[in-house]
Amino acid sequence: MNGFVFDIAHLLAGGLVLVSIMMLYQDRLYALLNTFALHALILTLSVAWQAYVQDAPHLYVTAAIALVFKAIIIPVALHRIIRQLGIHREIETAVGVGLTMLAGIGLVALSMAVMLQVTSEIDPLAREDLAFALSVLLLGLLMMVTRRNAVSQVVGFMSLENGLVLAATGAKGMPLVVEISVTFSILVAFIVIGIFLFRIRERFDTVDVEALDEFQGDRR
Amino acid sequence: MAAGLLTLLAALSLFVTSRPDPGTYFFIDDLNIAFIVLNTFVGFTTSVFSASYIAHELETGRLNSANIRFYHAMYQVMMFGMNLAFVSNNVGLMWVAVELATLTTVLMVGIYRTSEALEAAWKYFILGSVGIAFALFGTILVYMVAQPLIGEGQDAMVWTILVEHAPDFDPALLNVAFVFLLLGYGTKVGLAPLHAWLPDAHAEGPTPISAVLSGLLLNVALYAVLRFKILLAANPGAIAPGPLMMTMGLVSLIFAAFMLYGRRDIKRLFAYSSIEHMGIIVFAFGLGGPLANFAGLLHMVMHSLTKSAIFFAVGHISQVKGTQKLAEIRGLTVTHPGLGWGLVVGVAAIIGVPPFGIFMSEFLVVSSTFALQPLLAVPLAFGLLVAFGALLLRLTEVAFGEPMGSLAPVKASYAPMFIHLALVLTAGVYLPPPLVSWFQHIAILLG
Numbered sequence: 001m002n003g004f005v006f007d008i009a010h011l012l013a014g015g016l017v018l019v020s021i022m023m024l025y026q027d028r029l030y031a032l033l034n035t036f037a038l039h040a041l042i043l044t045l046s047v048a049w050q051a052y053v054q055d056a057p058h059l060y061v062t063a064a065i066a067l068v069f070k071a072i073i074i075p076v077a078l079h080r081i082i083r084q085l086g087i088h089r090e091i092e093t094a095v096g097v098g099l100t101m102l103a104g105i106g107l108v109a110l111s112m113a114v115m116l117q118v119t120s121e122i123d124p125l126a127r128e129d130l131a132f133a134l135s136v137l138l139l140g141l142l143m144m145v146t147r148r149n150a151v152s153q154v155v156g157f158m159s160l161e162n163g164l165v166l167a168a169t170g171a172k173g174m175p176l177v178v179e180i181s182v183t184f185s186i187l188v189a190f191i192v193i194g195i196f197l198f199r200i201r202e203r204f205d206t207v208d209v210e211a212l213d214e215f216q217g218d219r220r
Numbered sequence: 221m222a223a224g225l226l227t228l229l230a231a232l233s234l235f236v237t238s239r240p241d242p243g244t245y246f247f248i249d250d251l252n253i254a255f256i257v258l259n260t261f262v263g264f265t266t267s268v269f270s271a272s273y274i275a276h277e278l279e280t281g282r283l284n285s286a287n288i289r290f291y292h293a294m295y296q297v298m299m300f301g302m303n304l305a306f307v308s309n310n311v312g313l314m315w316v317a318v319e320l321a322t323l324t325t326v327l328m329v330g331i332y333r334t335s336e337a338l339e340a341a342w343k344y345f346i347l348g349s350v351g352i353a354f355a356l357f358g359t360i361l362v363y364m365v366a367q368p369l370i371g372e373g374q375d376a377m378v379w380t381i382l383v384e385h386a387p388d389f390d391p392a393l394l395n396v397a398f399v400f401l402l403l404g405y406g407t408k409v410g411l412a413p414l415h416a417w418l419p420d421a422h423a424e425g426p427t428p429i430s431a432v433l434s435g436l437l438l439n440v441a442l443y444a445v446l447r448f449k450i451l452l453a454a455n456p457g458a459i460a461p462g463p464l465m466m467t468m469g470l471v472s473l474i475f476a477a478f479m480l481y482g483r484r485d486i487k488r489l490f491a492y493s494s495i496e497h498m499g500i501i502v503f504a505f506g507l508g509g510p511l512a513n514f515a516g517l518l519h520m521v522m523h524s525l526t527k528s529a530i531f532f533a534v535g536h537i538s539q540v541k542g543t544q545k546l547a548e549i550r551g552l553t554v555t556h557p558g559l560g561w562g563l564v565v566g567v568a569a570i571i572g573v574p575p576f577g578i579f580m581s582e583f584l585v586v587s588s589t590f591a592l593q594p595l596l597a598v599p600l601a602f603g604l605l606v607a608f609g610a611l612l613l614r615l616t617e618v619a620f621g622e623p624m625g626s627l628a629p630v631k632a633s634y635a636p637m638f639i640h641l642a643l644v645l646t647a648g649v650y651l652p653p654p655l656v657s658w659f660q661h662i663a664i665l666l667g
Binding site: 114115118119133137153157164 | 346350353356357360361363364372390392393395
């Protein structure tokens with residue numbers, strides 16, 4: 001039983017890393033959003049599995065929030081924004097796809113090397129989860145850095161948050177406070193993002209951050 | 221404003237009432253009393269200043285009344301978040317509180333809705349959220365490290381319990397946790413490689429927000445770093461947090477000191493000066509030992525008071541001149557003597573001219589560096605001198621020289637600015653013995 005439990009958790013967390021890497025090479029916004037929805041779905045399964053394994057009912061709440069909020073509401077809302085703005089064509093990336101993929105692989109290797117080395121004393125399930133979570137976090141960060149488009153930066157940020165949720169649920173018996181705070185921060189983040197996107201659209205009719213940079217000129 | 225005064229009174233009452241025992245969520249000790257009193261005091265004076273500043277923005281039509289209501293509501297939420305961070309005994313709750321304070325400032329930075337303000341807010345938000353993520357990951361790691369020893373659940377996140385058990389923690393994992401926490405909260409402190417949001421947020425937001433960002437929010441993040449530093453110091457097997465903090469502090473100091481020369485925007489100038497001073501403070505705390513901690517603490521208080529006073533002056537100046545460009549502000553002491561001389565006194569205090577308090581704290585930092593790490597005193601003194609020269613250069617242009625720009629009289633609230641400066645001056649001339657012994661006590665607590 002124990003081996004089976006471990007394998008499933010491992011599979012789901014590994015799947016999350018894989019989808020994170022898939023997001024790196026999506027060059028269309030719609031495809032990116034669909035991939036993100038898949039990311040959130042896998043996160044939901046992973047959290048629900050942890051809830052079952054740890055016998056911690058409150059984790060089901062976290063899983064439900066991940067499912068409803070991140071896998072459904074946010075992608076749908078962003079779809080609508082993209083359609084309204086008419087920016088569904090290619091994403092401008094600051095760094096080429098090949099290079100990004102290489103960097104991504106490097107980051108995954110790095111986080112495995114670091115986390116597995118220092119966590120030899122805690123239980124193996126949490127340990128693997130933590131290593132995967134750090135990979136997801138770093139890949140989200142990489143995506144935020146390599147994209148210029150505000151929508152894909154937001155998606156990068158949310159996948160980074162998914163990594164955090166994975167880490168928090170992997171830590172056995174972590175108090176509810178933290179789960180609430182994680183979802184709370186996502187909520188707030190979304191409100192902020194919504195406002196920003198709205199205002200950016202008001203001002204520029206585009207969500208390309210490059211357009212913002214043009215205003216940098218004179219002030220230093 | 222009334223709310224600010226009430227909170228200040230409540231904070232002062234902490235001196236006289238007996239301390240409650242540390243609970244699961246909250247606790248009070250000397251360290252956080254010092255931070256809370258400073259926080260609520262500057263919060264109160266800034267609300268006095270922002271009343272007149274925002275009234276002027278309403279007149280000129282840069283903000284409408286809905287914006288104003290939003291602004292004041294957010295201001296109080298931010299003060300709540302900061303005070304919550306100080307009193308929390310739970311590392312998770314502390315994280316939530318710091319985030320609450322950060323997100324409200326993001327909203328306030330973007331309040332003018334100009335393209336520059338939006339860009340600044342966006343940059344702040346993106347970099348801030350990366351900091352948020354790292355800090356949370358570090359917090360989770362701290363829980364993981366504590367869980368085998370303390371057991372599952374709430375107790376493994378309570379700071380007082382964590383410190384008790386810290387000597388037995390697994391040092392390797394604790395090290396990694398601290399690196400994440402230092403990077404995460406260090407982004408908020410504005411330490412050098414992670415500072416990019418700070419000048420933009422200062423320059424494009426309303427000036428009262430620049431004042432509280434520099435004077436208070438940076439301190440909140442610093443407080444979080446200090447708490448975890450104590451945790452790490454209690455574990456004999458873990459890396460010493462000092463050298464890490466000293467390196468980041470020195471790099472921030474020297475980098476910001478050079479950046480001061482090229483600034484063209486008056487609020488950006490003082491934003492970089494904030495990075496410089498946070499560098500000094502982090503350096504002092506990283507150095508450790510009672511004297512350096514004492515100096516760091518004193519410097520932090522002095523910097524908060526002086527920098528917010530400077531921003532009070534700068535806010536009125538940029539309003540009356542209608543510009544933030546340094547090149548278009550000249551001869552202030554002639555056109556607006558009150559503001560001009562206020563700025564001169566403030567800048568003199570911030571660059572460390574005796575007899576102001578900052579001179580004393582900088583002197584203490586440098587002398588304790590000589591005592592502990594003589595070689596590091598060279599770059600430290602070098603950074604201080606470079607910054608001194610840069611600010612002095614800008615000050616002479618802005619304050620003296622041929623008067624330029626609008627001569628209209630200004631409805632300024634001078635009281636907050638001069639009260640702050642008077643306090644800094646008093647501290648430089650005479651520190652009351654109870655205050656000194658109290659600070660010494662905290663310095664020993666910090667280890």
